[in-house]
Amino acid sequence: MTDCLNTDLLDDPLGDDRLNTDLLDNSISVENPVERFLRSDRMPHIWCPGCGIGTTVNSFARALIESKIDLGSLALVSGIGCTGRVAGYVKLDSFHTTHGRAIPFATGLKLANPKLNVVVYSGDGDLSAIGGNHLIHAARRNIDLKVICVNNLIYAMTGGQTAPTTPDHSTTSTNPYGVFEPSFNLPHLVEAAGAVYVARWTTFHVRQLARSISEAFKKKGFSFIEVISPCPTLYQRRNKMGDALDAMKFYKEKSKIRHGAPTSEVGMTMTGEIIVGKFVDRERPDYQTMMKAQYTESLGERFVEPTEMVCS
Amino acid sequence: MKADPKGVLTGIHFMDGDHACCEGALAAGSRFAAGYPITPSTEVVERFASRVPTVGGTFIQMEDELAASIALQGGVWGGAKAFTVTSGPGFSLMMEHIGYAAMTETPCVFVDVQRGGPSTGLPTLPAQADMMQAKWGSHGDYEVIALCPNSPQECFDLTIKAFNLAEEYRVPVMFMMDEVVGHMTEKVVIPPADEIEVVPRRHTHKSVEDYLPYGTNGDLVPEMAHAGDGYNFHVTGLTHDERGYPNMTPPVQDKLVRRLQNKILNAVDRISMFEEEEIEGADVIVVSYGITSRVAQRAIEVARKQGLRVGKLRLITAWPFPEKKIRDLAAKVKAFVVPELNLGQMVREVERAAAGKAKTFAVSHAGGGVHNPDDILKVIVEATR
Incomplete structure (x- = not known):
């Protein structure tokens, strides 16, 4: 399943101090190199001290620099929740939609204007619980969307309730005696459903995350990048896991880079190792390519390609 | 502006209301629909799925009505005129996104071919029991427009009107058919494209610096930009200011919600049609x-x-x-x-x-x-x- 798995770009082992020269060049600026991607007039943001979502946005912005993607054709769609607020902070055409529905909104956006690069940026609860049906069907259709799923293992915006991703035995506000239902292994789920690119990193792996996002931009089809991210306020505090720095230490100690690992083996537990890396990188025609081929075969010259749907 | 002849099936037809509704959507310039099968409405999108690849558009069958009713709004912000079609149980699922369309001022059309309810009710038989739901079904204060055709001919004519009203007021328009009108077959006259008036999108001509996504003038309806136009705008279902930025303060809520209401209520005389x-x-x-x-x-x-x-x-x-x-x-x-x-x-x-x-x-x-x-x-x- 993991053919054409090229991991050259991602081989940046933990603790390696090598600096990417692109990033180095940008880092000698007097301005924050990612500031131009942000709506600075909306700062300060609402995220808690130690929250990992801002870190993922930083990696996302660095991926935009690295991939030299045309920002004018880039749209970002979020659902609801802490990560859902990303859409409000990026200086892009950005849509803060309804709970769980970022993917179907993004599907409509991409189909109406195939020239757009559409990123879905949302949380684990939004994408895999209320939006779970849309997640698997978008992967099945192989719609050309880049999904960044920030997984903080909990519903944070509403005060720390159990999510489909909350590891066994964790304590949450709705499982005060411990979670006993099994959690989702998201990379396994989306690979089974048909995603062409699946990776997982933590907010400790900022450069690998940026590179994975850059790689996903080069793929045509449904890409899914999970980022394990700390929630010191609601997950760690309740589970006596310390603060944000403790989370970084935890990620550093517990993470194992295993590119190409079978996704059936990358499930998360509360205290066990976190398997990170690029798990899936395969080719499969995306929805619009298949649609065009089908209509061309069936309709011949009667088929009019939907390239310019824009109404004046 | 006049209809694009590509989508107009000019001629005298013998067709049912569901098919006439589809032809109305195509004549109005709709090139995107997202749907989910449900009796007695499915014929509308079945015909659209058959017709639209020949006129440069897309139909997608989504995984449920929640998805269909938001995918169509993605389509609108991508530049298309878009609609979805359903019946009672699906209409119930779409309420969330009727509210989103009202709040974000996304011009779009929801077709509801009404059947008996509540719940699964009478899948193949008529009712007109979604009329209050059409107005009040989503939470919060908002206004919509709802039209009620009584013949296949009106299913054609008024679908065009529904799209035109959606564009003029940037509001979701409910197209309230019923099973009998949807399945009744009668003469439907589709005029030449140059006799069909189509309201274009209120696309902004302002510069990026001057554009306020939710700024309005006298008519209370803001100008729109599409993704990819270079405006880097933000759209949210949260209470928002003229920049489109979330601002959850009582004065901003008051100003926004009253404008959403007044842009329709101030225009009742212009919107209302009766016989x-x-x-x-x-x-x-x-x-x-x-x-x-x-x-x-x-x-x-x-x-x-x-x-x-x-x-x-x-x-x-x-x-x-x-x-x-x-x-x-x-x-x-x-x-x-x-x-x-x-x-x-x-x-x-x-x-x-x-x-x-x-x-x-x-x-x-x-x-x-x-x-x-x-x-x-x-x-x-x-x-x-």
């Missing part, structure tokens, strides 16, 4: 809409033959409700008779607008068929006393 007959000098006026208006016609004609002075007011626009029209008539007539395929929905609006100046009689029907005209006639006779 009137022998209103002058009438003792009783029968107020009806959709398929029931055609059943009521028989009762009205029989009553007139009996010497009763009966007027007809057919609501083509159900929402915003033509309150002033009813209020004015209430001062001149004895009573209103309101037959509808529900246990009393629009009759409440008539009664409220009449404000005690004229009596109001409901002729209810739980759905699953249409009224017997005699049942309406009996109430007309009673109302004239």
Whole structure:
């Protein structure tokens, strides 16, 4: 399943101090190199001290620099929740939609204007619980969307309730005696459903995350990048896991880079190792390519390609 | 502007209301639809799925109605005119995104081919029991426009009107068909494209620096930009200011929600459409809409033959409700008779607008068929006393 798995770009082992020269060049600026991607007039943001979502946005912005993607054709769609607020902070055409529905909104956006690069940026609860049906069907259709799923293992915006991703035995506000239902292994789920690119990193792996996002931009089809991210306020505090720095230490100690690992083996537990890396990188025609081929075969010259749907 | 001839199937056809609705959408310039199968509405998107690849558009069958009703809005912000089609149970699932469309001012059309409810109810049989849901189904204060065709010809003509109103007011428009109108086959005349008026999107011509996504002038309707146009705009279902930025303070909420309401309510006279007959000098006026208006016609004609002075007011626009029209008539007539395929929905609006100046009689029907005209006639006779 993991053919054409090229991991050259991602081989940046933990603790390696090598600096990417692109990033180095940008880092000698007097301005924050990612500031131009942000709506600075909306700062300060609402995220808690130690929250990992801002870190993922930083990696996302660095991926935009690295991939030299045309920002004018880039749209970002979020659902609801802490990560859902990303859409409000990026200086892009950005849509803060309804709970769980970022993917179907993004599907409509991409189909109406195939020239757009559409990123879905949302949380684990939004994408895999209320939006779970849309997640698997978008992967099945192989719609050309880049999904960044920030997984903080909990519903944070509403005060720390159990999510489909909350590891066994964790304590949450709705499982005060411990979670006993099994959690989702998201990379396994989306690979089974048909995603062409699946990776997982933590907010400790900022450069690998940026590179994975850059790689996903080069793929045509449904890409899914999970980022394990700390929630010191609601997950760690309740589970006596310390603060944000403790989370970084935890990620550093517990993470194992295993590119190409079978996704059936990358499930998360509360205290066990976190398997990170690029798990899936395969080719499969995306929805619009298949649609065009089908209509061309069936309709011949009667088929009019939907390239310019824009109404004046 | 005139319709794009590519989507207009000019000619005289024998077609049902569902298919006519689809042709209306294509003539109006819709090139994107997202749907989910549900009786008795599916024929609309089946025809769209067959027709749209030949005119440069896309249909996608989504995994559920929640997805369909938001995918179409992604399509709108991507530049398309878009719609979805459903019936009662699916309409219930779409309520969340009717609210989102109202809040984000996404011009779009929701077609509801009404069947009997509640719940799964009567999948293949008619009702008009979603009329209040069309107005009030999503949470919060907002206004929509709802149109009620009573023939396949109107399914064509008024679908175009629905898209035009959606664009003019940047509002979700409910197209309230019913099973009988949807499956009834009649003559449908589709005029040449140059005889069809189509309202273009209110696309902004302002510079990036000057553009305020939710800034408005006198008519309270903001100008729109599409993703990829270079405006880097933000759209949210949260309460937002003129920049489109979340701002959850009471004054911003007040200003926004009142504007969403007033942009429609201030234009009731321009939006409202009705068909009137022998209103002058009438003792009783029968107020009806959709398929029931055609059943009521028989009762009205029989009553007139009996010497009763009966007027007809057919609501083509159900929402915003033509309150002033009813209020004015209430001062001149004895009573209103309101037959509808529900246990009393629009009759409440008539009664409220009449404000005690004229009596109001409901002729209810739980759905699953249409009224017997005699049942309406009996109430007309009673109302004239």
